[in-house]
Amino acid sequence: MRIHPRYIQRGAVAILGSATLLTILILIFIIFFVLEKGLPVISLHFLTDNPEDMGKAGGIFPTLIGTILLPLLALIIASPLGIFTSVYLSEFTKENNVTKIIRFGTDCLAGIPSIIFGLFGYIFFVVTLGFGWSILSGGLTLAVMVLPTIIRTSEEAIRAVPKSYREVSFSLGASRWQTVKKVILPNALPGIVTGVMLSIGRSIGETAAVIFTAGSSLRIPTSVFDSTRTMAVHFYILAREGISAENAYGTAATLIIAVLLVNLSAYWLMNRFIAKRN
Amino acid sequence: MNSKFQIQNLNFYFNSEKVLKEINLEIPANKILGIIGPSGSGKTTFLRSLNRMNDFEITSRIEGKILLDGKDIYNSDFDVVALRKKVGMVFAMPVALPMSIYENVVYGPKLDGINDKNKLSELVEKSLSAAYLWDEVKDRLKTSGMRLSGGQQQRLCLARVLAMEPDVILLDEPCSGLDPISTAKIEDALAQLKKEYTIILVTNNTKQAARVADNTAFFLMGEMIEVGVTKQIFTSPQKSETNDYITGRFG
Ligand SMILES: Nc1ncnc2c1ncn2[C@@H]1O[C@H](COP(=O)(O)OP(=O)(O)OP(=O)(O)O)[C@@H](O)[C@H]1O
Ligand SMILES: [Mg+2]
Numbered sequence: 001m002r003i004h005p006r007y008i009q010r011g012a013v014a015i016l017g018s019a020t021l022l023t024i025l026i027l028i029f030i031i032f033f034v035l036e037k038g039l040p041v042i043s044l045h046f047l048t049d050n051p052e053d054m055g056k057a058g059g060i061f062p063t064l065i066g067t068i069l070l071p072l073l074a075l076i077i078a079s080p081l082g083i084f085t086s087v088y089l090s091e092f093t094k095e096n097n098v099t100k101i102i103r104f105g106t107d108c109l110a111g112i113p114s115i116i117f118g119l120f121g122y123i124f125f126v127v128t129l130g131f132g133w134s135i136l137s138g139g140l141t142l143a144v145m146v147l148p149t150i151i152r153t154s155e156e157a158i159r160a161v162p163k164s165y166r167e168v169s170f171s172l173g174a175s176r177w178q179t180v181k182k183v184i185l186p187n188a189l190p191g192i193v194t195g196v197m198l199s200i201g202r203s204i205g206e207t208a209a210v211i212f213t214a215g216s217s218l219r220i221p222t223s224v225f226d227s228t229r230t231m232a233v234h235f236y237i238l239a240r241e242g243i244s245a246e247n248a249y250g251t252a253a254t255l256i257i258a259v260l261l262v263n264l265s266a267y268w269l270m271n272r273f274i275a276k277r278n
Numbered sequence: 279m280n281s282k283f284q285i286q287n288l289n290f291y292f293n294s295e296k297v298l299k300e301i302n303l304e305i306p307a308n309k310i311l312g313i314i315g316p317s318g319s320g321k322t323t324f325l326r327s328l329n330r331m332n333d334f335e336i337t338s339r340i341e342g343k344i345l346l347d348g349k350d351i352y353n354s355d356f357d358v359v360a361l362r363k364k365v366g367m368v369f370a371m372p373v374a375l376p377m378s379i380y381e382n383v384v385y386g387p388k389l390d391g392i393n394d395k396n397k398l399s400e401l402v403e404k405s406l407s408a409a410y411l412w413d414e415v416k417d418r419l420k421t422s423g424m425r426l427s428g429g430q431q432q433r434l435c436l437a438r439v440l441a442m443e444p445d446v447i448l449l450d451e452p453c454s455g456l457d458p459i460s461t462a463k464i465e466d467a468l469a470q471l472k473k474e475y476t477i478i479l480v481t482n483n484t485k486q487a488a489r490v491a492d493n494t495a496f497f498l499m500g501e502m503i504e505v506g507v508t509k510q511i512f513t514s515p516q517k518s519e520t521n522d523y524i525t526g527r528f529g
Contacts, residue, residue, distance in 0.1 A: 094336065164373045168435075171331060172386040172442060173363035182385070187376060 031256060038253025041246055047254070051218055055234060056244045060251055062220050066135075066228035067258065069221070070214060071203040073139025074146060079196050081143075082150030089151075090158045091180055103155075110148035117145040118212035126213055133227040138214025145209055146199035153195025157188040190270045197266035201259050207232040231255045282307040282446060282476040283328065288342035290323055290500075292335065297323050299500045301342070310468060310477040312491025312508065314484050316523070319497040321480045322370065325448045328478070329365040330358050346446075363390070366439035370450040370480075372431035374423030379415050382423040382434055386442035401441050408471065409437035410463040429460035436467065446476045454482060465490050484524050488512050496520045 049059030093099050121141030131137040161184050169179040185192075207230075215227030216237060229237075231251050238248035283305040290298035298320045305311050313321050326332045327340060330351060344351050351361055363386070375382050383402045384392075392398060402419065406412040411433040415426070423434055432452055439447055449468075453461040468477060468490055481487050487494050488508060495505040496519070504511065504520045515521045 162373075164369070164371065165375060167331065167334070167369065168373050168375060169385075170334070171329065171362055171367045171369070172389065172438065173359055174385075174389050175359055178389055183375060 034249065034252050034256055038249035038251070041250030042253055046250055054243055055218070055238050055247055060231065060234060060247070060254065062218050063229050063231045063234040063251065065220060066214065066230040067204060067232070067255070069135050069228065070138045070142055070210060070230055071200050073135065073224070074142035074203050075196065075200055077140065077143040078147050078150055078199070082147050083154050083192060086151045086154035086158060087180055087185070090155050091176060091184065106148040106151050110152060113208075114145055114206055115208035117141055118209040120144070121209060121213035132225060133213065133215030133217075134225045135214060135221055135228050136224040138210050138228070141209050141213040142203040142206060145206070146203055149199045149202070150195055153198070154188070154192045157191025157195065158184055160191060161187045190274055193266060193270055197263060201262055204259055204262065205232050205255060207236050211236070231258070280307045281305060282346065284345040286343040286345070288327070288340070288344065290320070290327060290332070291339040293337045297500050298327070301502050303495065303502060303505060305476065305478065306493070307476045308472055308474075309492040310472050310479055310490055312487030312494040313478065313480045313497060314487050314494060314523070315497030317482070320500045321497050322450055324497070325367070325450055325478065325480055328446075328448060329362050329367050331367065333358070363442055364444050365446040365448060366442050366444035367448040368432070368435045368439055368450065368452050370454060372428060372435045374426060374431045374434055376422065376424055378420050379423045379426070379434065380419040383437050383441045385438060405437040405441040408440050408467060409433040410467050411437055429456045432456060432460070433464065436464070440471070444475065446478065447471065449477065449479045451480055451482055453486060461486070496523060498523070
C-alpha cells in the first residue's frame with residue numbers, strides 16, 4: 001500500500017515539531033528550576049557584598065569581578081589570534097595538506113574536555129611560567145580553550161561570503177588584503193561575532209579549566225597575578241562542600257542571567273549592525 | 279595597426295581538458311570586438327584570461343602569450359593588480375557589492391588612494407551618466423546597490439568599471455536577461471565609450487554583435503574559427519561553421 005505524500009509530510013512535520021518542542025521544554029525547565037530557587041536569593045546586597053563564612057552568608061561580589069575579568073582577558077587574547085588565523089587560513093593559503101592538518105587539529109582541540117585544558121594551564125602557566133594561581137593563568141587557559149572554536153566559526157563565516165564578491169573586488173584592482181579589509185571581514189563580521197560570543201558564553205560558565213589555574217580566592221584581586229574565584233567555581237564549591245544550597249542557587253541564577261545578557265546584547269548588536277549595512 | 283592585445287598561440291586547460299585551442303588574435307585599440315559562439319565554446323574563459331581572473335582557478339593552466347601594449351601579462355614580474363586596473367571587467371552575472379550605490383562606484387578609485395570628496399562625487403556622476411544610470415539613481419546614491427533591479431545592477435557594474443578609468447573594458451554578456459530598452463541603453467553607452475576605451479564584448483546575441491561590434495570573432499569548441507570586420511563576418515563569412523551559426527542553422 002502506498003501512503004499518500006501528504007500523510008508522510010504530516011508525519012515528518014509532527015516528528016520535527018515534537019523534537020523542537022521537547023528541546024524548548026527541557027531548556028525552559030532547567031532555567032525555570034534554577035531561577036525559581038535562585039531568584040529569591042538575589043538582591044542588591046547579594047551582588048555587592050563580600051561573602052562571609054566561606055560563602056555561607058554575605059554576597060558574591062568578588063566572584064562577579066572574577067567572572068568578568070577572566071572571560072574578558074580570554075576575549076582580548078583569543079579573538080584577534082583566532083580571527084587573524086582564520087583569515088590567513090581561508091584567504092592567504094591554498095587548500096593543501098598542511099591546512100587540512102591544521103583544520104583537523106583545531107577540530108580535535110575543540111573537542112577536548114575542558115579539564116585537560118585546566119591541567120595544561122596548571123602545568124604550563126601556573127607552574128612552568130610561574131604565573132601562579134592567577135587571573136593571568138586563568139585568562140590564558142580560557143583563551144587557549146576557546147581559540148579553536150573562534151578559528152572554526154570565523155572560518156565558516158568567512159567562507160560564507162560569496163565567491164562573486166571576491167571576484168568583483170579583485171577585478172576592480174584590489175589586492176588580497178584590501179579585499180579582506182573592505183569586503184570579506186565586513187560581511188563575515190556577524191558570523192565572527194556570534195562565534196566569539198558563544199565562546200565567551202562558554203568561558204563564563206567554565207569551571208574545570210578555571211579552578212586549576214585561577215584558584216578560588218575570595219579576595220578582591222588587585223592585579224592580574226592575584227588569584228580569583230568565578231561564579232561557576234563559587235557555585236561548585238558551595239554545592240560540593242555543602243556550604244549553602246541557597247547561596248549556590250543564587251549564584252547559579254546570577255550566572256544564567258549573565259550568560260543570557262551576554263547573548264542578548266550580542267544578538268542586539270548584530271541586528272543593529274546588519275540593519276545599518278542594508 | 280594599433281593593437282591593444284596580441285594573443286599568440288594561446289592554449290588553456292581546466293585540469294586536462296583543453297578549453298582554448300591555439301588562439302591567435304590581435305585586438306585593435308578603440309574598437310569594439312564582439313565575440314560570439316555557442317554555449318561552452320570558451321568565450322568567458324578567453325575573456326577571463328585577459329585580466330588574469332583565471333588565476334583563481336587552481337586547476338587551470340595556460341600556454342602561449344598574451345601581450346598588452348607589447349608586454350606579456352603572464353610574465354612573472356607583471357603586476358597583476360595594475361593589470362586589473364587597466365583591464366576592467368563586467369561579469370555575466372551582475373554583482374553589486376553589499377554597500378551603497380555610491381560606494382560601489384568609488385570602490386576602485388578609493389583603492390587607488392583617491393579620497394577627495396569632490397573628485398569622487400564627480401567621478402560617480404560621470405561614470406553613472408556614461409552607463410546611462412545616473413538619472414535613475416541620482417536621488418538615492420546612499421541606498422544599497424543590491425536594491426537595484428537586475429538591469430540597473432548591470433549598468434552599475436559598468437559604471438563601477440568606468441570609474442577606474444581603465445584602458446580596456448571586458449564585457450561578458452552584459453545584456454543577458456535585460457529588456458530591449460535597457461539593452462539599447464547599454465549599447466548606446468558602448469558606442470560612446472569606444473572613443474576612449476578598447477572594448478571586448480562577449481555576447482550570446484549575434485544581432486547585438488552585428489549592431490555594435492566593429493570586428494567580430496567566432497568561437498566554437500575552444501577554437502577561434504574566424505575573425506574579421508563585423509560586416510564581412512555577417513554577410514560573407516569565410517568558414518561554413520560561421521555561416522551556419524549566424525544563420526541559426528547550428529545544432
Ligand atoms: N571553473 C571551471 N572549471 C572547469 N571547467 C570549466 C570551468 N569554467 C569553464 N569550464 C569549462 O570550459 C569550457 C568553456 O567554458 P566557458 O565558460 O568559457 O564557455 P562560454 O563560451 O562562456 O559559454 P556560455 O555562453 O554558456 O557562457 C566549458 O566546457 C566549461 O565546462
Ligand atoms: Mg560565458
